[in-house]
Structures are given as C-alpha cells and as structure tokens.
Amino acid sequence: MARHLITSAIPYINGIKHLGNLVGSQLPADLYARYLRARGHEVLFLCATDEHGTPAELAAAKAGKPVAEYCTEMHAVQAEIAKGFALSFDHFGRSSSPQNHALTQAFAARLAEQGLIREVVEQQMYSVADGRFLPDRYIEGTCPNCGFDSARGDQCDNCTKQLDPVDLINPRSTVSGSTDLELRETKHLYLRQSQMKQRLSDWIESKDDWPVLTTSIAKKWLNDGDGLQDRGITRDLKWGVPAQFDGAPWEGMEGKVFYVWFDAPIEYIACAQEWAEGTGADWERWWRTDKGADDVTYTQFMGKDNVPFHTLGFPVTILGSNQPWKLVDYIKSFNYLNYDGGQFSTSRGRGVFMDQALELLPADYWRWWLLSHAPESADAEFTWENFQQSANKDLADVLGNLVSRVTKFCRSKFGEAVPEGGTWGAAEEALIAELESRLHAYEGYMEAMEVRKASIELRSLWVAGNEYLQAAAPWTVVKTDPEQAAAVIRLALNLIRIYAVVSKPFIPGAAASMMTGMKTGDWSWPTDLRAALTALPVGHAFEVPEVLFRKITDDERAEWQERFAGTRA
RNA sequence: GGCGAGGUAGCUCAGCUGGUUAGAGCACACGACUCAUAAUCGUGGGGUCGGGGGUUCAAGUCCCCCCCUCGCCA
Numbered sequence: 001m002a003r004h005l006i007t008s009a010i011p012y013i014n015g016i017k018h019l020g021n022l023v024g025s026q027l028p029a030d031l032y033a034r035y036l037r038a039r040g041h042e043v044l045f046l047c048a049t050d051e052h053g054t055p056a057e058l059a060a061a062k063a064g065k066p067v068a069e070y071c072t073e074m075h076a077v078q079a080e081i082a083k084g085f086a087l088s089f090d091h092f093g094r095s096s097s098p099q100n101h102a103l104t105q106a107f108a109a110r111l112a113e114q115g116l117i118r119e120v121v122e123q124q125m126y127s128v129a130d131g132r133f134l135p136d137r138y139i140e141g142t143c144p145n146c147g148f149d150s151a152r153g154d155q156c157d158n159c160t161k162q163l164d165p166v167d168l169i170n171p172r173s174t175v176s177g178s179t180d181l182e183l184r185e186t187k188h189l190y191l192r193q194s195q196m197k198q199r200l201s202d203w204i205e206s207k208d209d210w211p212v213l214t215t216s217i218a219k220k221w222l223n224d225g226d227g228l229q230d231r232g233i234t235r236d237l238k239w240g241v242p243a244q245f246d247g248a249p250w251e252g253m254e255g256k257v258f259y260v261w262f263d264a265p266i267e268y269i270a271c272a273q274e275w276a277e278g279t280g281a282d283w284e285r286w287w288r289t290d291k292g293a294d295d296v297t298y299t300q301f302m303g304k305d306n307v308p309f310h311t312l313g314f315p316v317t318i319l320g321s322n323q324p325w326k327l328v329d330y331i332k333s334f335n336y337l338n339y340d341g342g343q344f345s346t347s348r349g350r351g352v353f354m355d356q357a358l359e360l361l362p363a364d365y366w367r368w369w370l371l372s373h374a375p376e377s378a379d380a381e382f383t384w385e386n387f388q389q390s391a392n393k394d395l396a397d398v399l400g401n402l403v404s405r406v407t408k409f410c411r412s413k414f415g416e417a418v419p420e421g422g423t424w425g426a427a428e429e430a431l432i433a434e435l436e437s438r439l440h441a442y443e444g445y446m447e448a449m450e451v452r453k454a455s456i457e458l459r460s461l462w463v464a465g466n467e468y469l470q471a472a473a474p475w476t477v478v479k480t481d482p483e484q485a486a487a488v489i490r491l492a493l494n495l496i497r498i499y500a501v502v503s504k505p506f507i508p509g510a511a512a513s514m515m516t517g518m519k520t521g522d523w524s525w526p527t528d529l530r531a532a533l534t535a536l537p538v539g540h541a542f543e544v545p546e547v548l549f550r551k552i553t554d555d556e557r558a559e560w561q562e563r564f565a566g567t568r569a
Numbered sequence: 570g571g572c573g574a575g576g577u578a579g580c581u582c583a584g585c586u587g588g589u590u591a592g593a594g595c596a597c598a599c600g601a602c603u604c605a606u607a608a609u610c611g612u613g614g615g616g617u618c619g620g621g622g623g624u625u626c627a628a629g630u631c632c633c634c635c636c637c638u639c640g641c642c643a
Binding site: 217220390452474 | 609611
C-alpha cells in the first residue's frame with residue numbers, strides 16, 4: 001500500500017467550465033484517484049477554485065455583487081456540479097481561503113529571504129475613470145498595424161500582431177469605455193526564476209518518463225529566446241492576497257496583491273490545510289518531506305495551457321524556498337478537446353458546459369466518452385455522432401445489455417438467486433485466462449495513466465463476457481442440462497460484480513447500480529479472478545437492476561447538435 | 570517567421586529502441602443465435618501508412634526536402 005497525493009488543476013471561478021476543461025484535468029485525476037483507492041492505496045485527492053484576479057472582479061461587478069460574495073456563490077455552484085460528475089475530491093477548496101493567504105505570504109517572504117524576489121518599478125496603464133490599473137487585455141483601441149478598431153492591448157485579434165497598450169491609437173478601457181487613460185509608475189515584486197534555471201533544467205531532464213507534452217513545453221520555456229524570464233508576481237488589484245503584510249520584507253506594496261499564478265498553485269498545499277482543519281487529519285504528512293511526505297507519490301493533472309506554471313513557476317516556489325516541501329513526481333498533461341469542427345467557446349455559447357451536460361444525461365455517459373477519447377496524444381474532437389455511437393454501443397449494448405440478459409435469464413429459469421449445480425469446463429478456463437490477461441493489461445494502463453488504452457481494455461473485459469455467454473449458450477443448454485446452464489449463469493452473475501468493481505473508476509454510477517442489483521457490498525478487487533468468480537455463493541439473492549444505460553436516440557442527437565451549436569461569428 | 574505536436578482503413582485511434590502477409594473499435598456486407606436495451610457472437614471487404622528523395626539485406630518506424638492541420642511564441 002502506497003500513499004498518493006493527487007491534484008487537479010484548479011478551475012477559475014468565473015463561470016461554469018466546459019467538457020474540454022473537465023477532461024483536461026479533473027476527470028482523469030478522478031479516474032486515477034478512484035483506481036488507486038480501489039487497489040487499497042491511501043489517496044489524498046485535492047482540487048479547488050482559483051478565485052483571484054481581474055476576471056473575477058469584473059464578473060462580480062457584472063453580476064452586481066461584491067467579489068467575495070460572488071466567489072462564494074460560484075464556488076458552491078462548481079462544487080455542486082463536481083458532485084454531479086462524481087468527482088471524488090477529498091476536499092474542494094478555495095484559493096481565497098485564509099490558509100492560502102497565510103501560506104502565500106509566507107512563501108513570498110521566504111523567497112525574498114532566499115534572494116529570489118526583486119522589486120521593479122514599471123509603467124502601467126491607469127484608468128482614471130475606473131480608478132484602477134488595467135491589465136493589457138482590458139484596453140482596446142485601433143491597431144497601429146492593420147487599423148482594426150477593436151485591437152486589445154496585448155494582441156490584435158485581427159492581424160494577430162503582439163502589441164503594447166501604449167501602441168494603440170485612441171485607447172480606451174473595456175471596463176468603462178473611458179478614454180481617460182494614463183501611464184503611471186507602479187512598483188512590483190518579481191520572482192527571479194532565471195536564477196533557478198539550471199536547477200529546473202536538471203530536474204526536468206531527469207523526468208524521462210513524463211508525457212512528451214509536459215517536458216517539451218517545459219523545455220521550450222526554459223530555453224526559448226533568452227531563456228527563462230523573471231516574472232512579476234504582484235498586481236495592482238484589491239481582490240487577492242495582500243502583498244503588504246506584517247513581517248513583509250519590503251515596503252510600499254500597499255494596495256497590491258499577489259498575482260494569481262503565484263497564489264493559485266500554493267492553494268494545492270493550503271487546500272490540504274483546509275481539508276485537515278475540517279477533518280482533524282494531518283496535512284503535513286502529505287506535504288512536508290520532514291514530516292512523513294517523503295514516501296508520498298505526488299501526481300498533478302492539467303491541460304497543456306497550465307504546464308508552464310506547474311513545471312516552472314510552482315517548482316521555483318517550492319525549490320526556491322529551500323524548505324522540505326513535497327515536489328511533484330509526475331505531471332500528466334492533456335491536449336485540448338475541440339467541439340464539432342471548432343473550439344469550445346464560452347463567449348459564443350458554443351459546445352457543452354458541465355451543467356448542461358448533466359441536464360441531458362447522467363454523468364457516466366460523459367465520463368465514459370470523455371475518458372475513452374481523452375486528448376492524450378493530440379487534440380481530440382467531440383461530435384454528437386461519435387458520442388451517440390460510443391455511448392450506445394459500449395455502455396448500452398456491450399455492458400448494459402450483458403447485465404440485463406444474464407439477470408433476466410436467471411430470473412426466468414432459476415429465480416432471483418445464484419443457482420446451484422454444474423461444473424466449470426474448458427470454456428470457463430479459457431474465459432478466466434482471457435480475463436486475467438485483460439485485467440493485468442488494464443491495471444498496467446491505469447497505473448501508467450494511459451487513459452484511452454485503459455478504457456479499451458475495460459471494454460474488452462466486457463466483451464469477453466458476451467463472447468463467453470454466446471458460446472456457452474445457456475438458453476440452449478438449459479433445455480437438456482439445467483445444471484450446466486446454472487453453472488454458466490452462476491459464473492456470469494459473479495462476472496457482473498467483478499465488472500462493477502473494475503468499471504467503477506470510469507462509471508461509478510452504473511457500477512453502484514450493478515452492485516446494488518447483486519445485493520452485495522463486496523468491492524474487493526478481483527486480484528484472484530478464479531476466487532472472485534465464486535464470490536457470490538449459491539443461493540445468494542439478487543435482483544434484476546433497472547436498465548443501466550438507455551440509448552441516445554437519433555432525434556435527441558439532432559436536437560442537441562442544434563442546441564449547442566452556439567452563435568457563429 | 571521560429572519552436573512543438575500531429576498527418577496510418579469511410580470515422581476515432583494503436584503501432585516500443587527499423588524485421589514475418591500494417592492492427593483495434595465503430596460504420597458497412599454476409600452468416601449464427603434468439604437469453605437480452607432490434608441487443609449479442611462469428612466471418613469478410615476496405616489502407617501504395619501526407620508527397621518526393623535517400624540510408625539499409627529490410628522503413629509506417631532512421632535522414633533530407635516539400636505540403637497540410639493544430640498549438641505556443643516572436
């Protein structure tokens with residue numbers, strides 16, 4: 001039994017995430033956490049909302065609410081949706097927690113002690129009317145390059161040229177529309193990442209078992225151009241962790257907060273503190289290598305856009321502190337999921353969002369499709385045809401129907417209890433051999449976080465049951481040799497329990513239904529398959545479960561396709 | 570423009586350090602079965618592995634050039 005710390009990239013607070021966000025971090029992290037728990041390992045699985053920054057402030061203003069209140073509400077919404085998808089977080093925290101405030105300030109102070117913070121005075125755009133400094137992308141104006149009149153301060157959406165806000169002609173605030181903008185001096189703290197370049201580089205180079213997606217992105221940032229750059233870790237904002245605090249080793253940072261990319265990863269640790277406070281558990285044995293965390297395996301899940309912060313920024317914080325914090329052991333990253341020939345788009349309402357998905361179908365449908373099509377080697381694409389075909393074929397026909405045909409046949413011929421009689425022969429031995437081989441492959445892929453391949457093996461396990469049943473043909477055998485038919489069905493009923501156990505990480509809802517139908521709470525992993533196939537003894541009562549997965553009709557598919565197409569630009 | 574990832578059957582994808590007739594699922598065709606959610610099982614057709622050169626006894630798998638897609642950066 002090992003100890004595994006698992007974190008999913010923390011979703012931003014402003015709004016509900018789409019299926020692409022889900023499959024890029026939370027869902028595969030949940031799959032892994034559930035699998036490791038099922039194998040008897042000790043798991044701490046953490047996620048949280050990322051709440052600070054300008055977008056949250058503006059979203060709150062738009063909703064007409066104080067930002068703290070807005071975040072509290074949205075956190076509850078996201079937590080509820082996560083529950084709907086059966087995401088098994090041990091704690092779903094908040095980056096705005098007191099724990100994270102304290103820890104973020106402590107890290108900043110410590111990094112300063114280690115000589116890794118420097119102060120920089122720079123010029124930033126200030127909007128007099130809004131009474132605030134504005135991030136580059138919240139300033140619009142006419143592009144000096146192509147004349148496009150809605151170019152953003154960081155980049156022109158029309159000609160894609162990278163811009164500086166001061167380059168814009170007739171710049172205005174996108175918050176208020178005001179043109180009363182001026183450059184003002186402001187002081188910020190910079191994290192001296194460049195000092196850590198060699199240590200990071202050595203560390204990344206040593207990780208030859210990481211996904212190439214992870215290491216290639218990390219190496220690019222380390223070596224591109226002038227190499228790893230220092231980054232500002234403060235902003236002129238109100239909503240966030242104050243950069244000026246008691247014991248701060250700098251002055252004059254009043255009215256400024258730490259930038260989200262600095263405090264958000266620290267929430268991984270603070271989240272464990274939140275969890276400990278709520279449960280009385282010990283968080284240090286997960287995060288402090290001097291307090292027992294040296295035997296923890298720490299795995300992070302994220303979309304590729306988050307890789308730089310997890311391979312460079314956060315490790316600078318951890319390593320730079322020169323304190324015994326647990327450093328990540330494995331970073332599993334994902335490409336993007338596209339939607340029907342384009343990208344998911346929040347602003348255009350294009351694609352399916354997490355709350356909408358749950359209104360259409362139970363979580364298992366989405367979990368299965370998303371995980372079995374996870375964008376591991378390249379970007380993947382969601383289409384309704386593919387979703388309908390996969391769900392109907394894999395879940396309804398192959399698995400659901402198997403459960404149905406076995407339990408209903410037994411009920412009609414032997415009653416709703418595991419029947420007696422008959423013996424195993426060559427067919428059963430062949431099945432056991434097949435199952436053992438498939439199960440070992442499945443376990444290997446799950447341990448390696450090869451999500452798609454694991455799903456293929458799981459499906460193969462289901463198919464093996466149908467093959468066996470088809471060949472054994474108990475509906476024929478029962479006419480001449482009822483006892484032998486009973487032996488076949490006895491095995492098949494036990495197979496249902498085994499499927500429930502091994503399928504649970506992917507489809508926890510259906511797994512629970514199968515287990516309930518078999519009237520047992522025996523979730524033990526079928527390490528010994530032969531024994532597992534007799535776990536439900538002769539005479540054990542069961543009941544025919546409700547249809548596990550109804551099919552998605554062509555009409556539904558067409559309707560949904562239309563409904564989620566969004567407003568094309 | 571630079572960098573990275575891809576371009577393998579109609580569709581979605583496997584193919585490790587080069588080595589017998591290039592694989593799987595879906596879709597399609599035919600057959601079997603009739604317990605089951607018109608479900609299941611079997612068989613089969615279908616690919617000059619983006620294009621062109623080269624290395625090698627042997628290349629989807631290595632090298633060079635080109636084309637296309639996606640992403641990151643300038």
